[in-house]
Amino acid sequence: MRLLLIFAILSCLYNEAYGKVSLDIDMKLKTLNKPALKTIKSEDGDIIDCIDVYKQHAFDHPALRDHKIQMKPSVEFGTKKTTNPNNGTSEQITSQIWSKSGNCPTGTIPVRRVSREDISRASSPSHFGRKTPHVYRFLDQHKANFNLTSAENKPRPKDRSEAILLALGFNYVGAQSDINVWNPPRVQPHDYSSAQIWLLSGLSDKLESIEAGWVVNPGVFGDSRTRLFTYWTKDSYATTGCINLLCSGFVQTSTKYALGAAIEPVSSTSHKQYYITISMFLDPNSGNWWLHCGNNVIGYWPGKLFSYLQHSATAVQWGGEVYSVNVRKKPHTRTSMGSGAFASNRYAEACFHTNIRIKDYSLQIKYPQYLSQYADEYNCYSTRLSRRTYKSEPFFFFGGPGQNLRCP
Incomplete structure (x- = not known):
């Protein structure tokens, strides 16, 4: 009888806890999956819902309840790119897999549908699509006379490893690069790997922080495909922001691109290289930060979301990031960054950023004057800024295999 009583009590507690989690997931799904005016089934298994642009999740944010949507920026980032940076051996990606199966009508935006299984993989529904807290203390101490030592001395986050090129200390109102697209091997189920x-x-x-690029994130998407992503936070990832449209905030205006949808084709070793062009810039008239992918406007982060970023950014990073609870540990995670090759392998083997540009208050698009590069774990993921010739466009190579003989 005692055993039956204990079993009954435990069953009640379990059912109560499970029931609450299930209810939380149901509420999250209802919030994220808005009523669709059209649904597209992609050949890769994703379901894309065409949502009324004025009824998207962004406007659930308290700061955006009376927000008037801006359908296009009042100014353009502009361009200052080399016309053929890779001698014809690379190609820009201008579409996503789902678009082969249909398109969203004018007045709607394509949104990747979230499943119950997606949310169930998160530690809790409220943490779905969010990064763990991460403080960049070196920004506290930056001065106009930035040097490499101040970056190298920044505290290292316990669960993230970065390999980056850094511009620090000025008032930046835009940044851009061509990001080489790969599908990094061995990304573990609870890790992610990005180039951004x-x-x-x-x-x-x-x-x-506002961020954009490509990512492989099995925990959010349930697979190892390379996908377009954005992110934002206003408190070091503690309680605000998320990836893509998984919380209110980012306002999408594009009918062509779906955040979180797969990108193809991807680069392969010693073959043609594929890239996406990412541009982010501040609209001086509205205070919104706009995101472009190639020549296509994706949408914007409203200035109302931020305090410091309402005016400018004080740092720009180009590179890659690996999240894992097993970075800086033995055994190290096997999750790779970029192509999975070290930066020293360079073109057609390592991942890269090129056509690296910033815009500051001069409103001129330029290659950054002062740059530093570093990696949190150089034996796991490395960096290399180089030119083929002294006149050619610089390439910032980055990445690595994760666990290897030098990174046990």
């Missing part, structure tokens, strides 16, 4: 641009401002636990 960050625009940063703020201090310590009030860091503000």
